[in-house]
Amino acid sequence: MTDHTIAGWRLGTRLFAAQALALVASVLTAALVAAIIGPPLFHVHLLESGHEPDSPEIPHIEEAFASASAVSLSVGLLVALVLALGVTWYVTGRIRGPLDTLTASARRISTGDYTARVTVTGAGPELATLADSFNQMAGRLSSVEDTRRRLLSDLAHELRTPIATLNAHLEGLADGVTEWNDTTRQILEHQTERLTRLVHDLDDVSRAEEGRLTIEPALQPLPELVSSALSQVRASYAAKSVTLADDINDLEVWVDPQRIGQVLGNLLANALRHTPTGGRVTITGRHGPGRSVTLTITDTGEGMSSEQLAHIFERFYRGDTARDRDKAGSGIGLTIAKAIAEAHGGSLTADSAGRDQGASFTLTLPASPRSHRRP
Ligand SMILES: Nc1ncnc2c1ncn2[C@@H]1O[C@H](COP(=O)(O)OP(=O)(O)OP(=O)(O)O)[C@@H](O)[C@H]1O
Ligand SMILES: [Mg+2]
Known part of the structure; x- marks a missing residue:
């Protein structure tokens, strides 16, 4: 791994330099103020305490005062500088630890290791938030990868x-x-x-x-929408001797007819594929919760285990891997159908009591533009 350390003053050096500069400036200011105000004030006090103005002791006392002031200020500055060094060392340590961890983790991610995560404790809320955002970013990168x-x-x-x-x-x-x-x-x-x-x-x-599915919704009569989808599959249902029944209330939906036709086509093809000869597939259309409409496609076919149910909307997932792989589709149909339903602000859910218990798919769609909400 190449070391991309950037040249320049380290954090500790910069913090200490800043503190030392502030200390020297304040000591200089204190010395200047003391030099201007201190001697005349001290002189007045000496006179007030009974010394004659021409007393030979006065210059000695004033000299002693000046040197005592200089020594105390210098010692003060030195002690403050030592203290500043200690504080800087402590604060830098608290900040540098997490920063080093973050740097190391960012380097691991840059080399393709998306498992890198950081834990930051005791370095203040800002660094903790940074670490949290970093972990979220790493998690997202890992899932994209x-x-x-x-x-x-x-x-x-x-x-x-x-x-x-x-x-x-x-x-x-x-x-x-x-x-x-x-x-x-x-x-x-x-x-x-x-x-x-x-x-x-x-x-x-x-x-x-990527959320780029384009839909062009308009108010559509539900019975027409369904009967057009049914007419596409009637022949194949008849060929397999599977009964196709419908019970659609006279409702309207706010949908893109082409896209919903694609969804119904997939659901009806799935139902036929997974229902043996002599079985029955029923499609019902009813008022749903709020201002929505639900379409339910129920079959008397092979059904699904709860394990299968958990995966059917995943891309490329096929439940019947071994049985008739070549006959089956590519396992993308339901992924697209669900995305289309969601792009309409609706939903697509599946249910089955288990293997050989039949399956039912419920498509919820907006009944009007007002109930249409982008996901
Ligand atoms: N009505 C159903 N009864 C039982 N299992 C079903 C039913 N519908 C779907 N499945 C299961 O869900 C899986 C995924 O369905 P999906 O429509 O996504 O893919 P596919 O039909 O295999 O292929 P594609 O639709 O891409 O041609 C199917 O392989 C099947 O295991
Ligand atoms: Mg399918």
Whole structure:
């Protein structure tokens, strides 16, 4: 590690120099005042105490007075200087300790060690506040670094499967092992679609995480919003023989229809993916607390354990890792859906009584511009 110590007077030297300067100035002032006022005053006192003005003792007494004054002032200055040195040493010690700790920790952080933290006690509220802010900064840096690392490894992981599939098929085609037919074309198309979708989702996720998701809200009739989302998925529900029911009150919501369509699409696709044939998915729309509207999507599918529930809104989290990894999405859908709900000033929560007990997702949205509050 390079030592970036900056040349110049140290804190202790500067403190002591300042104190010494103040002391010398006050002793000089005292000496000057004593030299101007002291002798005439002393002379008057001598005369008042019965000495004749031309007494030969007077010059002696006055000389003794002058030298006694000079000696006391010099001794006073010396004692004060020694005291100042002691005080400076003590105060500097109290300040330098924490400053050295802060410097050492800042150096550790600059080399990428984000675990560095400082504890400062007994150095006054200012240094304690500085240490507190420093620790907060270190914590924030550490979590940003963590997110970056996780994002990169998740991303590499996500890219690996489609790229490997594409490679295998392309090699097979080149070697003549794989035939070019509809199935091959579909596989290749599916993988490139997956990559394309990943790029779009990643863009949305990074916008959401930086709070840059753009929404253009307007007053929308809830039944229309829901029926348009349902019409997009009806065919796939029918194909899997999962019943799709809706019970939407005649309400209005203050939302961006495109964005909420994206959220509903994801929730309905999830419900279908996790509900076996013969199951049922119901969407209900009701007045929510305050001036809000809640949309609840309930399914009779495989449900979630409390462990899964705690993670489903995390980026790239997929509960069913082993079961049907390739069929499943990339685990970004709910992260984006929650960010969109929050960008509207609403919320998205999940609930499940456990594995094979079904799941329900509740989307809360503002009913009017007045109840719309930015998070
Ligand atoms: N209705 C549901 N029933 C059971 N589990 C669910 C349900 N909805 C979501 N999950 C769980 O939450 C995880 C994350 O869902 P999310 O929508 O974020 O990702 P995905 O559907 O796997 O992929 P993507 O939506 O990005 O295509 C899923 O992998 C699944 O384990
Ligand atoms: Mg999804």
